Amino acid sequence: MVLVPLHPSKAGPAAASAAGNSDQAIPTKPLINLLRGWPAPSLLPVDQLKMATADVLADTGVVVDSLQYGPDSGFQPLREQLASYLSRIFAAYGVPNDPERICITGGASQNAACILQSFTDPAYTACVWVSAPCYFLMCPIFEDSGFAGRLRAVPEDDQGTDVKALERGFKEFESSPPSEPVYKNNLAPQRKAYRHIVYVVPASSNPSGKTMTVSRREQLVRLARKYDALLIADDVYDFLQWDVPRADAVLANKQTSVALPRPLPRLVDVDRMIRLEEEPIEDPKSSRRFGNAISNGSFSKIVAPGLRTGWVEATPAFAYGLAQTGSSKSGGAPSQFSAATINVLMRTGELDRYLQEVMRPALQWRHRLLIQAYEKHLSPFLELKCGGLPTTDSELPTTYGGYFLWFKLRRADWSAAAISKRAFAQENLVIAEGPLFEVKGDEAGAQFDDHIRLCFAWEDEAKIEEGVERLARVLRNWDEPEAATDAPQAGAGDFK
Structure with a gap:
């Protein structure tokens, strides 16, 4: 190194x-x-953030809430903005405009830690499977949650995470599965422990740059459902996509407006669409309907890392269960003031213009x-x-x-x-x-x-x-001699 x-x-x-x-x-x-x-x-976006923070501090109807402890699920106006925004961006896949599917987080890394606290039990959850090459700084987060020595590499192929290799790994643990979580018997009914955790970056993966194909996304979701696995999808680059001009094409200049190409369905979208086809949900808030894939979003790459703000999109049951993580119950949603600031950027359209x-x-x-x-x-x-x-x-x-x-x-x-x-x-x-x-x-x-x-x-x-x-x-x-x-x-x- x-x-x-x-x-x-x-x-x-x-x-x-x-x-x-x-x-x-x-x-x-x-x-x-x-x-x-x-x-x-x-x-x-320094100027945009100056405007947005001034807006929050000048709004007597918002400023106190933004500076106090927040509700467990996060700043409600931002949840609503995100639900509306995501339903528009991913409209082709029928994403519902539902704030109950959104939980505000302290960014993708902090949220991964909270997911592990609320949806794993080291005595029940067999392994954390990591698509490789991987974002290396995620590994210590898994280790801190009790999975040191139980991280397993899943290689990529041309379509993304190798599902055949992943299934072979899942089968290794089928012979003697534990009957129920041992240490975290407090999780039910608002949360649950999954048997496996799978970590992937489906779009523009770090470091390989690969984007997982739609067919591979469907295969991965079906496999996760079969083996009681949770897919943690770091969807941090979904809004940082662009069409690549031909090698002989001339880019006018770097200030030219660049629209977002039509995005692929996220794993959370695939999970929802398959579930609606095969298992209609009569009660979408049922604690039994946590789903098998979540979208771990972050404003770190698309606004600024120092804001330490992100979100999870999942089933309403999962989003609510995540909000019951002890650190959120104690301190309220993380990044309350940053969330209020980002909400202004979204409400005024400044975030879209900046991107x-x-x-x-x-x-x-x-x-x-x-x-x-x-x-x-x-x-x-x-x-x-x-x-x-x-x-x-x-x-x-x-x-x-x-x-x-x-x-x-x-x-x-x-x-x-x-x-x-x-x-x-x-x-x-x-x-x-x-x-x-x-x-x-x-x-x-x-x-x-x-x-x-x-x-x-x-x-x-x-x-x-x-x-x-x-x-x-x-x-x-x-091949020349190396100087000391x-x-x-x-x-x-x-x-x-």
Whole structure:
């Protein structure tokens, strides 16, 4: 794993001379970080948030509620805005405009922890199955909830999570299932423990960039229903999708309005549609109707991470049960003031305008810059796995999204970890090596030391190509003797 100083610009790898003499230090290259999966500072909607917070603080009918403890299920106006918005975006799939299906959360990560508290029992829930390569920072959340040593990697294929591999894993636990939850007998009737948890990112998965096909989504839901599994779908990139122009097409400029392509049905939509076909729900609030898939949404990628606000969409029974998690019952819904602020952005249409006129165009533009830089500098060394530009008129329009591109090393004798280490030592360049995205405790289940991930969302546009040039220089000169450095080291998590 690459090790990164907390402040590399002050103590970067080039700060020491080849002889290690600090009195003769050479100038430090500015740090370029193509690991960090954050929105660029220039993309944060500062002006819109100033307007929205001023609106909340000036509204005597809202300000007190927004600054007090919130109801367990969250700020009701935001629940209503989200229900209306999601029913419109996913109208093709009959998504109901129902606030009872929405629970406001403290973001996707915090919500995953709450789901594990309220819908698992370590004595009953067999495993947490993680689609691999995975978002690596999710693994400690599962471990903290009692599943250390019980995370299992499920590899991806061309359509997404490999359902055949997942079913083989489920069957391993069929011979002697426990009869009922042991430790968390307080869950019923408002909550329940699932036998299995499955974690996936169906759209623009981090890091692979893959989007799961509709047929695979249906297979996954049916499998979850068969084996009493809960699908936790991190749907954090669903609104950050764009059509990818042909390679020879010219993008007018990065300010061009970019509409959201027609989205695919989320796993929670597939679960609802199949359930309505096969098991009509007479009482939609029945505690027995928790469902087998939830949509874990977040405003971190589409507004700002610091707001720490998200939502879950699920059956009304699941959404209500989630609101009964102890931390929510004690403190009320998390992010009450942030929720009120985001509600203004949605109510006034500012969120949609920002996504259409700022965020999606910028990401589309940055994605293209990284692809072009790859083709110019890196294609002899790396194979792009997903998200390239169409090359001919006959090709169907493609859609891409998210923050990342995923590459496979072309040389069998290369190690992603070694490349990452050398890129930092020689070029003050931070990249994400494939082993970061292996499932903790089941690294052998799906290995990625021949892959790297590059992020196009964080760095300024000029630094994207410069970072690619630096990486290409490392790979081009790989077989030359490596110069010794006195590079300081710290955890790669500092630049997650």
